[in-house]
Amino acid sequence: MKLYSRYMKNIAIKEIILILCWTGCLISINSNQNDFFYLISNSKNSYLNLFVYYNAIRFIIPFLLFIFFFISFFFIKKKNLFTIFFILYGLWQVIISFISKKNITNLDDYQLIVCLIVSLLILNEAYQIDKLYKKIFIITLIFINLIGIYFTTSFFLELNENNTISYLYSSKTLTPETQTLFQSTPRVTGFSRLLLLISYYLFFIMYYLKNNLKYIIYIILFLTNIMIYICQSRGAFIGELLIIIYYIILFKDKIIKKIFKIFIIFILPIFFFELTNYFFYHSDKESKNNYSYSSYSSYLQNNNRIMNNQSSSGRLEIWSNCFHILKENKIIFGVGPQADRKLLNEYLFKNKGKTFQVYENNSSNALIYSYLSGGIISLSLLLLIYFLTIKELFKSIFINKLYDTKDPVTHFSINTLFFLIIRSIFENSFSLFGIDFCFFSLCYFFLVKKNLKN
Secondary structure: OHHHHHHHOOHHHHHHHHHHHHHHHHHOOOOOHHHHHHHHHOOOOOOOOHHHHHHHHHHHHHHHHHHHHHHHHOOOOOOOHHHHHHHHHHHHHHHHHHHHOOOOOOHHHHHHHHHHHHHHHHHHHHOOOOOHHHHHHHHHHHHHHHHHHHHHHHHHHHHHHHOOOOOHHHOOOOOOOOEEOOEEOOOHHHHHHHHHHHHHHHHHHHHHOOOOHHHHHHHHHHHHHHHHHHHOOHHHHHHHHHHHHHHHHHOOOOHHHHHHHHHHHHHHHHHHHHHHHHHHHHHOOOOHHHOOHHHHHHHHHHHOHHHHOOOOOOHHHHHHHHHHHHHHHOOOOOOOOOHHHHHHHHHHHHOOOOOOOOOOOOOOOHHHHHHHHHHHHHHHHHHHHHHHHHHHHHHHHHHOOHHHOOOHHHHHHHHHHHHHHHHHHHOOHHHOOOHHHHHHHHHHHHHHHHHHHO
């Protein structure tokens, strides 16, 4: 510990340590205990795939980092409430899991809590170093860009093989319950959120660029928005509306210029895709009689979820099931991390005679997740975190007027926090460790630092 403390006093070395540790937390996303135990049980096998070693290391890294950062936290003089609330939020779920004795041997649950705490403690340490947040932000952005590029490339390779074009949710690229590089393939909703965050940053970068690079960003942003539309995620569609509203209300461009940019960046990609889709759709038909708008209109009604699917995608039923679980189990203090998955699985099995619209084991709401996992204590702490976040957003816009800044990261942080708060209504989002949590925490700390400077 003394060696660790000595190194952390050197700012340059401290920066490198914190960046490496943050990267370790990022790459641990989507890892699980099976990767680690598989390596242990097959350690003498000389033919193990490189990804087996990589995935096992990803899983164990947060546990190794936890010891150092948790101890060092007690020696930090300045502790913010956001970090304290989230740490208590996670720790209580671990404590109650032992009390309730619900799957206490599942390391995946504890790894999520450990990742959550470690990433917060890294950001708490980074808070003391000027400009380190932007470096961590860029690393996180590169990370999601690599994921975005990989699955986008896979999708277009699939189109090339099939000689057809369609929406991403019906493709093989993001088929649910499959694996990519020996880990779970992301859901379409998660992938669209990732693309949306990339588009947020590209939009603000493009806005402030003055050289020819601006037009390259325009093209990349155009293509990114095509992919967002192809995902057909209504959550991402809400996210795009948020940035449009933010741009219209708070930026000083002329109305004509605003309308033009909104059309080119957000509306034209939709027309471009559907026009392309229209010709692909008809070129695949044997009979020329099918070449009509009415037949394509019928195709849209059956396949376009944004335009025609007015349902809740089963979320209302999921929430109803969760409330039945709360009532039946008389949950007050929760049952531990990822309680929604365990309890919903039990509920669906117990009521297998009933017909359900969906068989999801995800509560699809941050507040419901927090209550199932940590009861009234975790729910109260999460509500306090909401309050702190909304308070910083209020200060950023109405008091310090940070929208006047020319810093893309500031604009990105404001928009992302608004979006993730809204997303937490229909997804678990930042209530557990993952991409949402990383960006939520990073953007919150960044705004706190900006508000203090103003």
